[in-house]
Amino acid sequence: MRKECETFSKFLRGDAAGIRVGIDVDGTAAMTNHAIISAYNELKGTTFTVNDYNNWDVLESKVRMPHDVYYELYNKLWLKEPHRIAPAANPELMARLMGAFDVSASTCRPEEHRAPLSAWFEKNYGFVPKIDIVRSSSEKLQKGYDVIFEDAPHFIEEHSKVKSAQKPLVFLITNPWNQDCKVPERVIRKENLDAAITSLLRMQEQLSPQKVAR
Ligand SMILES: [Mg+2]
Numbered sequence: 001m002r003k004e005c006e007t008f009s010k011f012l013r014g015d016a017a018g019i020r021v022g023i024d025v026d027g028t029a030a031m032t033n034h035a036i037i038s039a040y041n042e043l044k045g046t047t048f049t050v051n052d053y054n055n056w057d058v059l060e061s062k063v064r065m066p067h068d069v070y071y072e073l074y075n076k077l078w079l080k081e082p083h084r085i086a087p088a089a090n091p092e093l094m095a096r097l098m099g100a101f102d103v104s105a106s107t108c109r110p111e112e113h114r115a116p117l118s119a120w121f122e123k124n125y126g127f128v129p130k131i132d133i134v135r136s137s138s139e140k141l142q143k144g145y146d147v148i149f150e151d152a153p154h155f156i157e158e159h160s161k162v163k164s165a166q167k168p169l170v171f172l173i174t175n176p177w178n179q180d181c182k183v184p185e186r187v188i189r190k191e192n193l194d195a196a197i198t199s200l201l202r203m204q205e206q207l208s209p210q211k212v213a214r
Pocket of ligand 1: 024027152
């Protein structure tokens with residue numbers, strides 16, 4: 001059995017429904033940066049694409065967007081124009097994930113984003129998950145998730161420092177801002193969220209003693 005499957009003792013015990021999955025929002029479940037780049041182009045008359053956002057620090061990326069402008073656009077989009085933020089996964093796949101596991105959206109953001117975020121999930125995915133608002137990567141790591149879908153390089157770095165054998169399995173969703181991120185133990189890189197969800201569902205099917213008919 002591959003090393004990452006150690007995380008799945010719950011699968012092996014036939015307890016897949018008890019597996020806790022944390023899905024990051026920006027850059028993972030939601031194509032937030034695509035919307036921010038688009039809004040920035042409108043503001044500045046530039047023609048950047050999301051591929052130009054090639055460093056986690058947007059100021060250090062090809063876009064060279066000042067941080068205050070980034071957060072201004074971030075808040076404007078989530079609070080006033082959330083229709084501009086596209087979902088990153090196929091809603092049917094997301095629904096299968098919700099049906100199979102205990103899923104929470106896990107995100108660093110101000111509390112005032114909670115209601116618009118709930119409405120965004122309802123509109124784009126057809127359900128509202130539990131929403132865990134955290135303040136940092138380390139807090140996210142302490143939430144007790146078995147599996148985390150994530151895009152942030154600093155989260156991967158924080159995860160690599162955790163010594164516990166029980167630390168969560170992480171699916172790193174490839175984006176231009178994390179392409180240089182190393183992939184340490186118990187992290188699996190996937191090209192998008194659909195591929196990551198499919199991979200987790202496949203693990204469940206392969207590992208669970210009683211396969212669930214779908
Ligand atoms: Mg993110």
